[in-house]
Amino acid sequence: MATVASLSPLDRIDRAKATLAVLALGFFFTALEVRVLHLGAVREHWTANLPTICSWVGVAASVAALAKGAGVRWAATIAFAGIALIGMVGFQQHTELKVNALRPLFATAGSPTAEREEDEEEGERAPWSKEAEQTEEEAPPLAPLSLVGLGMIGALMAAPSRKN
Numbered sequence: 001m002a003t004v005a006s007l008s009p010l011d012r013i014d015r016a017k018a019t020l021a022v023l024a025l026g027f028f029f030t031a032l033e034v035r036v037l038h039l040g041a042v043r044e045h046w047t048a049n050l051p052t053i054c055s056w057v058g059v060a061a062s063v064a065a066l067a068k069g070a071g072v073r074w075a076a077t078i079a080f081a082g083i084a085l086i087g088m089v090g091f092q093q094h095t096e097l098k099v100n101a102l103r104p105l106f107a108t109a110g111s112p113t114a115e116r117e118e119d120e121e122e123g124e125r126a127p128w129s130k131e132a133e134q135t136e137e138e139a140p141p142l143a144p145l146s147l148v149g150l151g152m153i154g155a156l157m158a159a160p161s162r163k164n
Contacts, residue, residue, distance in 0.1 A: 017066055020063075020065050020066055020154075024059050026058075027055045031055030034051040034055060041139075045093075047093065055147070060079075061154060065158035070160040073158050076154070079154075084151030087148035087149075088144070
C-alpha cells in the first residue's frame with residue numbers, strides 16, 4: 001500500500017537536475033541585473049563586463065551539466081570554479097579588501113552612514129543614466145559573492161561522481 005509520503009510529486013523529480021535548472025535561472029537573472037547595473041562602470045573598467053559574461057557562461061554550464069558524459073560535466077565543473085574565482089576577484093575590486101567598505105552594511109538608523117544613504121535615495125537616478133555611474137565607494141561590496149556562491153554550488157552539482 002502506498003503511503004502519503006511516497007505519493008509526493010517531489011519523489012519523481014531528480015533533485016540534481018532540478019537544482020541545476022534553478023541554478024541556470026539564478027545565473028540568468030544575475031546576468032540581466034548585472035548588465036544594467038554595470039552599464040556606467042563598463043565605460044571606465046573593462047573588468048565590469050566579467051560578471052555579465054560569467055553569468056551567461058553559468059547558464060550554459062548549468063545546461064551542459066545536465067549531460068551524462070563525464071567530459072562535459074568536468075568542463076562545466078571547471079567553468080563553475082572559474083566563475084567562483086572571478087567572483088572572488090570581483091569582491092576584491094568592490095572592496096579593495098578594506099574593512100571600511102563593509103561599514104554601510106552595518107549602519108544603524110541615525111548613524112552618519114545611514115543618513116548619507118537616505119539622502120542619496122532621494123536623488124535616485126536610473127542605473128543606465130550617465131549620472132548614475134558607480135564610483136568605487138558606491139559599488140555594493142558583497143554583490144560579487146553571489147557569483148562565488150552560484151559557482152560553488154554549480155561545481156558541486158556538476159562534478160561527475162562514480163554513480164553517474
